[in-house]
Amino acid sequence: MKIDWAALGSVFGVSLAVTVGLVALFTLGIMGLSRRERAVAQGNSATLAVTGAYVCFAACAAAVAYGISLIMTKA
Amino acid sequence: MENFSLILAIVVVTALAFDFTNGFHDTANAMATTISTGALKPKVAVAMSAVLNLAGAFLSVEVANTISKGLVDETGIRPEVIFAALVGAILWNLLTWLVGLPSSSSHALMGGLIGATIASAGMGAVHGDVLVTKVLIPALAAPIVAGVAALLATRLSYTLGKKADGKAAEKGYRAGQIASAGLVSLAHGTNDAQKTMGIITLALVAGGAVAPNSDPPTWVILSAGLAIALGTYIGGWRIIRTMGKGLTELQPQQGFAAQTSAATAILASSHLGFSLSTTHVVSGSVMGAGLGRKGGVVRWSTATRMLVAWCLTLPAAALVGAGAESVTDLGDWGTAVVAVFLIASSAAIWKISRREVVDASNVNESEEPPGVVTTAIAAVTPPPAGTVTDDLTATIPAPATTVAVPDPATPPAAAV
Numbered sequence: 001m002k003i004d005w006a007a008l009g010s011v012f013g014v015s016l017a018v019t020v021g022l023v024a025l026f027t028l029g030i031m032g033l034s035r036r037e038r039a040v041a042q043g044n045s046a047t048l049a050v051t052g053a054y055v056c057f058a059a060c061a062a063a064v065a066y067g068i069s070l071i072m073t074k075a
Numbered sequence: 076m077e078n079f080s081l082i083l084a085i086v087v088v089t090a091l092a093f094d095f096t097n098g099f100h101d102t103a104n105a106m107a108t109t110i111s112t113g114a115l116k117p118k119v120a121v122a123m124s125a126v127l128n129l130a131g132a133f134l135s136v137e138v139a140n141t142i143s144k145g146l147v148d149e150t151g152i153r154p155e156v157i158f159a160a161l162v163g164a165i166l167w168n169l170l171t172w173l174v175g176l177p178s179s180s181s182h183a184l185m186g187g188l189i190g191a192t193i194a195s196a197g198m199g200a201v202h203g204d205v206l207v208t209k210v211l212i213p214a215l216a217a218p219i220v221a222g223v224a225a226l227l228a229t230r231l232s233y234t235l236g237k238k239a240d241g242k243a244a245e246k247g248y249r250a251g252q253i254a255s256a257g258l259v260s261l262a263h264g265t266n267d268a269q270k271t272m273g274i275i276t277l278a279l280v281a282g283g284a285v286a287p288n289s290d291p292p293t294w295v296i297l298s299a300g301l302a303i304a305l306g307t308y309i310g311g312w313r314i315i316r317t318m319g320k321g322l323t324e325l326q327p328q329q330g331f332a333a334q335t336s337a338a339t340a341i342l343a344s345s346h347l348g349f350s351l352s353t354t355h356v357v358s359g360s361v362m363g364a365g366l367g368r369k370g371g372v373v374r375w376s377t378a379t380r381m382l383v384a385w386c387l388t389l390p391a392a393a394l395v396g397a398g399a400e401s402v403t404d405l406g407d408w409g410t411a412v413v414a415v416f417l418i419a420s421s422a423a424i425w426k427i428s429r430r431e432v433v434d435a436s437n438v439n440e441s442e443e444p445p446g447v448v449t450t451a452i453a454a455v456t457p458p459p460a461g462t463v464t465d466d467l468t469a470t471i472p473a474p475a476t477t478v479a480v481p482d483p484a485t486p487p488a489a490a491v
Contacts, residue, residue: 004208007347008216014343016224019336023228026251026331027236033243060251067258067342071265072134 022063029056083282085414086154087275089161091302094271096168097180098128098306101267103314104177104337104357105259108364110438111319112330114249115256117310117435123253124260125308131264132272132300139272139291155403155410156191157278162417163187163396167388169424175313175321175433176384179352180267183392184274185210190393194400209350214385217340217351218359225336225360229367232328248327255334260307262341263353268303272296312433318357320439321377323365333357333364355385 032046032053039046105127106120115123164180164187171178189206236244272291279285285292291299319325325333337353337360344351358381365373399417403410 008212011340011344011347011351012216012220012223014347015220015336015340016227018339018343019224019228019332020231022335022339023232023332024235026247026335027232027328030244030247031236033247037243060254064254064258067338068261070342070346071131071258071262 018063022060025056026060029053029060032056080282080284082154082158082410083278083284085410086158086161086278086282089158089165089414089417090271090275090278091298093161093165093168093180093184093274094268094299094302095306095309096165096172097267097271098125098303099309099311100168100172100177100180100306100314101263101353102307102310103318104353105256105263107315107318107357108325108330108333108361109252109256110315112252112325112327113439114252114327114330117312117315117438120256121308121310121435123257125304127257127260128264128268128307129300129304131261131266132268132296132303134261134265136269136272136290136296139269139276139296153195154278154282156195156400157188157274157281158410159191159194159400159403159413160184160187160396161274162399162413163190163392163394165417166395166420167392169421170391171384171388172311172313173424173428174384175317176381177314177318177354177358178381178384178388179214179354181270181352182210182214182385182388184270186389186392187396189389190396190398191400193393194397195404210389213344213351214355217344217355218362220344220351220359221336221340221356222359222363222366224340225333225363226367228332228336229329229364232332233368236328245327248331251331252327252334255331255338258338259334259341259353259357262338262345264300264303266345266353268299271299271303275299310435312435312438313428316433316438316440317377317381318361321374322358322361322381323371323373325361325364326368329364329368329371332367333360336360336363 030053032049035049036046036053039049102121102124105124106115109115110117110120114120161184164183167178167183167186168180272295275295276285276289276291279292279295280287280289323329337357340351340356340360341353344356358378362373362378365371399413402413
């Protein structure tokens, strides 16, 4: 019996890294947006936070697009 | 010759029926957390999942081809064996749906195939080591992989996002959850709809209707996609309730973390060649997300019941598959008996489910009152016993009563 530990290990590693990374990025993006919300409420603007937020979201969108391309090429 | 095409037609219809149960059994995987956190309205969620499943079915035929080309020796397999396997898989799917437990449809299908093969060709036809490496290890690994990832992601999300509140955060998590749930649906469509396509193509090849090594015909792709989408749209509300509310209470951040970890683990595993069951992955990630929040509670009683169902899936479906195969072996009337048995027990299960209806309107009410599941199980045992042949009656009660065993002990805990 041969258990493919390498494949299992890489699935574990990749899942962990990608999940934590994506959630972190997304949470940062959401922080940026809620900072803008607060800033707008006080009549300020938060350009840096908003730009950062959109960069984060763009990265997440790219990850989703990569996921879809994975599904398309090999399910 | 005419008889031959009749059995083929029966196999195709049964395979589509399995596809349908697969769809509504697995709606929960993609949409349970989205529904329970309120990111999408229940009906909208299942509709979206259905559309994506349908789309996924058309994306590729890779999975279907691995099933229909080469995995099984086509010359040795008769359509009856496939039919018997499907009967086992469908009945197990319906039974677990009735008690609201998520279990792997692929395992049910594999179990059915194994049982039917043993009954038709003997023990030697099954490779024990393949069973361990392809079924047992992934089943253990999936919830751990997805669970740990979801746990850490949830922790991080709560630590980082302390200052994230208000409308923007709420909307953001909603969007994120919908996106990752969509990805899970799409992956499910490509994987599971294609399993059915592969089975149908295998049956067509075995029956001589299609040349060996050919791609699935278009009508097969279309009908398999439609069957799984329809099943998804009907929605396995009982399982959605268990997954979304029964295991743990999820907040939007947790729902997002759970769904992201599930989508990642599913894609990573299928891409890296260590296939994991969607059901196991999602259950694990939901539990991980539940544990990741401070003060989050996982209802271990529900988790234990799920685990028992997972362990039983393969042997139970195998038993039914084997029983069905030995009856179909008796001749055409045997096949007819099995078909009637399948329809009768499906109808019985559906009838029992009407006693305690779970649908879009009450899917988010927390755990059912204790005892309902127990009575449902108690009630499910008699009908098959009264339906057909001694051979088959022996098979159904076994899984049903074993699932019931941990139950009497759990209701107090489950009611918390």
